[in-house]
Amino acid sequence: MDTHNQSRRARATNPLVSVVIPTRGRSEIVCRAVRSALDQTFRSVEVIVVVDGEDPVTVRALESLGDSRVQILALVESQGGSEARNIGVRAARGNWIAFLDDDDEWLPHKLEEQVRVGRSETGQSVLITCRRFNREPGQPDEIAPWRLPWPNEDISEYMFCPSDGRRQTSGPQTSGYLGTRKLFFDLPFTPGLKCHQDWDWYLRAMRHESTVSRMLEEPLYIMHKERERPSMTQQARWETSLNWANSRKNLMTQRAFKSFLIHDCMYRCEITRGRLWVFQKLLAACRASGDLGIGDVLAAAKWYLFRPALRLRLRGFTKRLRAVRSASFVNRTAAGRPRTQESQG
Secondary structure (H helix, E strand, O other), X not given: OOHHHHHHHHHHHOOOEEEEEEEOOOHHHHHHHHHHHHXXXXXXXXXXXXXXXXXXXXXXXHHXXXXXXXXXXXXXXXXXXXXXXXHHHHHOOOOEEEEOXXXXXXXXXXXXXXXXXXXXOOOOOEXXXXXXXXXXXXXXXXXXXXXXXXXXXXXXXXXXXXXXXOOOOOXXXXXXXXXXXXXXXXXXXXXXXXXXHHXXXXXXXXXXXXXXXXXXXXXXXXXXXXOOOOOHHHHOOHHHHHHHHHHOHHHOOHHHHHHHHHHHHHHHOOOOOOHHHHHHHHHHHHHHOOOOOHHHHHXXXXXXXXXXXXXXXXXXXXXXXXXXXXXXXHXXXXXXXXXXXXXXX
């Protein structure tokens, strides 16, 4: 018998780590995600792909991978990303559970590094997170989060108003989570959330008294960002973000709540008619959570003047301008080279 195949079947039977991937309607990119989980240097894994609703194309693509470590859970009706993850958790057999979004990609040593650190921690509710590379076509990779939490820093302020001023939202994302089985059973993802699923879970987990958490400084996966095809989070309306923030207000400081209203709700507000009324409403909610500084006012004015669609158009224009300048530079450089004797005829 082939010893490699025999050991693979043994690992599939008794995996140490269960990887949960929710997906629907993206057969090509989910296979990329699955392959990155199967190709880990840490081999004792099973990959549970929850197909969130009727999608025979994705099911066939996953079946074509031909790996016994892949388990496909095809749901008859869509349950949403949060509940799809919970379904995957309930089907998991590993002592550790990791999540991977279908459009992300793990680096080969991601699980090995996280499991090594996780094993050194004590407790039944251990969470190991990591940083990532944000990858956007035509742009250099960007490391996120930009820093790790400082000692004794309130987690809501780290996430929504970091003092370094580089970005207003921070924290790890779902594809960086590795936790004990007990942690994800005790703290399931909130069903029905249309956005902020990762922030919601992380904020609740970090407020849970039994959670032992470590964030690794090394980026261990790639988050692919396509500006031309905004994600559900980018498309979320300001009301959805506001409703979520109000539901989790007890988990945030006043400063973090105010910063979220400005740099997430206002940032996402696309509507033109009644736009001034919306911003006045959000500013009133901000004032109720504390005094508004000059930076807050300037940020609110910026988001009011530059709607999301306008920002996307400006980004596209900037990209095209850079491409034209780059091509022009290459042409000028080529034209300025001295011709060799052979090229002169």
